[in-house]
Amino acid sequence: MTRRDAAGDGLKELRDEIDAVDRELVALLARRRDVVARVAEAKRRAGLPVHHPAREEDLLSDRRRRAREAGLDPDLVEDLFRRVMRSSRVSQSAAVTARGVRPGARVVVVGGAGAMGRRLRGWFEGSGYRVAVLERDDWHRAPALAGGADLAVLAVPIGATAGAARSLAPVLPRSCVLADITSVKQAPVAAMLDAHPGPVVGLHPMFGPTTRVLDRQIVVAVPGRDPDACAWVLEQFTAWGAVVVSATAAEHDEIMAVVQALRHFATFVFGQFVSRVGMDLRRTLEFSGPIYRLELGMVGRLFAQDPELYAEIIFATPERRDLLRRYLETAAGNLDLLEQGDRDAFCREFRRVADWFGDFGGQAIRESSYLIEKLVERFG
């Protein structure tokens, strides 16, 4: 018997032992899931909130302590329990979807055949609302469909929002909440206030139609008129697991010009240039670390989506286009520095920007290091 064969026999036994351990792990996870479902059910019956962030953090601290006692890496154990708890939250949110804040209320989704419209329709229907969908060529049906509505949501492109508000408002009951979901808020909210004398709220869901579960997703809410009458709509998003952040229309639009328009435009410009350089994309990936993979992935992600969606975000307002022009001009301001190979000027500018970022740098390193590890773990 060779050394390898002997090792092979020993290995077989050890592998069987790993299999046995893993079988027990899977069985325990299934048992945990059952107990957690009973906790959620008990909380629902008692009218208690299902998620309790503080208790989750306590639980994690306790599991880290136990990990250390068992000689395990506490980060490993924390990661595992975070993943398990996230999975529980998602399945509980899915269960919560069945309960509406105002089940039976009538919701009209204008543009309900679009991707976001379909998603909204599914969420409201899943929570027991009576949902009607109105399309562009459906205006003659508007009185029948929207006449008794408690909520009307405009899920049409930015440019069509004001027109849709004007067409719809005359048939809405005065008590109906009118909302939109476009990614700019000043003009649409003004148009809704102008068209409808009742409650108005502007919404901006900070996620796309590929998002199926709202757990921890952000929705920006811009109060228009009669916030008390609008409150149940925001509560419904919260019940679905979303985080609702309030802002004025002006603040929202100023921030989104950077968060959406500038960022997407910068990504567009980068992708445009690498496509012109004509490098071998796959070969560059073989050569490079997880950060490049992550960054190029964010570029590839943009170009895998709908150009019209990005055109809408980038060209939304003259102020946005002006911001993007200034971006290109600021970028071009670095030509001299490159021309002259002026490293000192580069380092001075770098330090000025680093000062502006301040503490965020440390946080960014922590967060991105964690993600890079995940990327290597999953796709490395």
Next chain:
Amino acid sequence: MTRRDAAGDGLKELRDEIDAVDRELVALLARRRDVVARVAEAKRRAGLPVHHPAREEDLLSDRRRRAREAGLDPDLVEDLFRRVMRSSRVSQSAAVTARGVRPGARVVVVGGAGAMGRRLRGWFEGSGYRVAVLERDDWHRAPALAGGADLAVLAVPIGATAGAARSLAPVLPRSCVLADITSVKQAPVAAMLDAHPGPVVGLHPMFGPTTRVLDRQIVVAVPGRDPDACAWVLEQFTAWGAVVVSATAAEHDEIMAVVQALRHFATFVFGQFVSRVGMDLRRTLEFSGPIYRLELGMVGRLFAQDPELYAEIIFATPERRDLLRRYLETAAGNLDLLEQGDRDAFCREFRRVADWFGDFGGQAIRESSYLIEKLVERFG
């Protein structure tokens, strides 16, 4: 007794049950770790490779199947086992560090007091090599320190590499492998070949000095002279868990101009502009989804690091500076499009770039969606 109190009692019991399950989970993880350590030890004794990607994939498929049988989400179970297996690999790689491919061989690290130099020194020493460190003002000690070297690694800035090769080579034994670790390869490899008549290999570790464990990290190797004599150096990196990718110096430099210089420069330009716009960074984070958080995190990450390092990468060669100039010019080419609000032209260009990205788009969506989920899970 109120409904809440009754629920409270029931909840207490259920929570105790979760605690008990979790205690068992932690104990099982510790047991699994012990068995895996015995497997690794058995493999090492038998001279078998410790990692076996194919077996890992088989194991994951099997655990997914068991998850489905137990009514658990197979993606959840796969994520958990991937995390556990990564942890095992890392601790095994740490154990492997103790074994060198040529323990006892003499290694000289020039610039060993720098961050990467210190890291190299630690890895080689941990694997039983005799390591000497040579600094800029140490050249008079070079004959004593490098006279019997089996490997000399230049860990100095790009601009100092050629000079260091010329200063060191005369005292190296002819059989010594001469290597560098700078992020450009044409000029440094040429300088090493010119200075040293023996084996030469250019290395580019695609990670920074914050990387402590080499598991799955990429090292690009550019053959210079006598690859057989250099092979053990590459084997040592592989033994530490790194993935060694071979390329010519020209291919390496062409790809790195994009992968490093262009990417870092684009990030610099973006950070420079947002700092000038002067937005409220924290408030933008409250408003925005995980993708913005991820992208802004990559920008913050850059500015939290050493400007000199980035100046070195960006200004490395005239060809690089020319590429970056063309980038700024291409970017500026979009001014008209913004000026005229030409959405159609934007969409046409967008589709052209999307075609160039091809299949990569789908892969990028999958990978980044996974990471976004991780980001929400960990920091959401």
